[in-house]
Amino acid sequence: MPRLGRRSLLAGSALALMAADTVPALNARAKRRGLFFGSALSDDTLANDPMATARVDAECGMVVGEASYKWADIHPAPQTYDFSRADALLSFANSHAIRTRGHTLVWHEGNPDWLEPTLNAGNAENILTDHVRTVVGHFKGKLVHWDVANEVIDPDDKQPLKLRRTLWQRALGPAYLDIAFHTTAETDPGALRVLNDFGTDYTLAWQERKRVALLELLADMLRRGVPVQAVGLQGHLDAGEITLDQNVMAKFVADIASMGLKVIVTELDVRDQRLPADISVRDDAVAAHARAWLDAVLASPAVLGVLTWGMSDRHSWLNDKFPRPDRLTQRPLPLDVGLNRKKLWSAIAASIDSAPIRTAMR
Numbered sequence: 001m002p003r004l005g006r007r008s009l010l011a012g013s014a015l016a017l018m019a020a021d022t023v024p025a026l027n028a029r030a031k032r033r034g035l036f037f038g039s040a041l042s043d044d045t046l047a048n049d050p051m052a053t054a055r056v057d058a059e060c061g062m063v064v065g066e067a068s069y070k071w072a073d074i075h076p077a078p079q080t081y082d083f084s085r086a087d088a089l090l091s092f093a094n095s096h097a098i099r100t101r102g103h104t105l106v107w108h109e110g111n112p113d114w115l116e117p118t119l120n121a122g123n124a125e126n127i128l129t130d131h132v133r134t135v136v137g138h139f140k141g142k143l144v145h146w147d148v149a150n151e152v153i154d155p156d157d158k159q160p161l162k163l164r165r166t167l168w169q170r171a172l173g174p175a176y177l178d179i180a181f182h183t184t185a186e187t188d189p190g191a192l193r194v195l196n197d198f199g200t201d202y203t204l205a206w207q208e209r210k211r212v213a214l215l216e217l218l219a220d221m222l223r224r225g226v227p228v229q230a231v232g233l234q235g236h237l238d239a240g241e242i243t244l245d246q247n248v249m250a251k252f253v254a255d256i257a258s259m260g261l262k263v264i265v266t267e268l269d270v271r272d273q274r275l276p277a278d279i280s281v282r283d284d285a286v287a288a289h290a291r292a293w294l295d296a297v298l299a300s301p302a303v304l305g306v307l308t309w310g311m312s313d314r315h316s317w318l319n320d321k322f323p324r325p326d327r328l329t330q331r332p333l334p335l336d337v338g339l340n341r342k343k344l345w346s347a348i349a350a351s352i353d354s355a356p357i358r359t360a361m362r
């Protein structure tokens with residue numbers, strides 16, 4: 001928790017809640033354009049920060065568990081499933097008429113300690129199929145999307161189809177994607193099946209290689225009849241990055257849409273680790289950067305909606321993974337630590353307001 005007194009935080013939060021009622025919230029604006037707006041919600045925030053959770057309720061029409069739908073939380077031992085945290089998020093969402101998306105069924109992180117040492121070519125298909133059938137079956141009819149597979153591409157690993165070298169790829173090759181997507185489709189045909197990835201946002205050479213690899217993988221999957229329906233663009237942006245090209249981003253999204261696939265912005269946040277300490281400078285740069293990227297993405301009617309990876313600066317993975325040299329708390333999300341709307345909130349609102357209207361899908 002950043003260095004602010006509890007009294008000022010509570011006062012700020014109360015004022016923020018009052019102010020929030022007068023200006024249409026992000027999801028209200030998104031619905032006018034046929035979009036949705038949502039955010040990730042951590043177990044800790046849901047359980048221990050009612051003011052922050054109330055702002056998620058006020059601003060969002062969709063939530064995703066920051067960790068609660070992953071193997072580590074849901075499948076803590078080979079024969080043990082624990083849905084308590086995932087069910088708590090779903091219960092919160094349902095009681096506030098908010099939709100929930102599942103994240104994620106296959107990834108190389110967020111796994112319990114028992115998984116990797118156990119997995120081999122002989123048991124991987126059964127372990128994966130059992131997990132997907134059990135988890136997707138538990139939530140059947142209750143989740144709008146599943147991020148079936150997460151972060152599967154890495155051309156630098158030099159593997160077939162430019163897949164990332166992971167525990168699943170080593171055990172099953174590219175077939176692990178077929179197994180995960182087909183099993184999800186069989187178990188809950190109503191949940192949109194999403195392939196989610198990061199690092200496709202800038203003209204950096206490695207990101208251009210990822211964009212090409214992702215498009216090639218999607219084409220191969222569709223050719224083989226793998227039932228992928230949408231692509232999740234995580235959108236973990238860096239306001240210090242100068243290689244954002246709106247035309248490149250818009251073409252990438254259009255190329256995905258040309259395959260008949262939908263697109264979701266699944267984890268938007270904007271790190272300011274390479275920016276000066278001055279809050280006004282950081283907030284201006286973060287807002288302008290997000291606006292430019294989001295305008296390029298939302299230009300496509302194939303985009304279903306936008307989720308941020310958290311709603312307020314009270315909690316962001318970025319402070320651990322990409323800490324600022326001065327160790328100041330980063331300001332990557334729409335609300336500040338006092339739960340006040342920031343320039344980033346206004347930039348997201350403006351991008352949504354100016355997005356072409358599309359038929360709301362999911």
Ligand code: G3I
Binds near residue numbers: 066150317
């Ligand atoms: O819930 C336990 C808690 O009981 C325990 O006391 C604590 C200390 O061990 O750990 C808690 O679990 C942590 C979990 O977050 C919930 O806070 C895990 O250790 C920790 O690894 C997990 O980190 C998450 C990470 O994914 C791995 O699942 C981050 O919060 C989350 O922001 C991050 O999100 C990923 C997306 O899924 C994919 N895209 C990138 C993004 C950022 O890395």
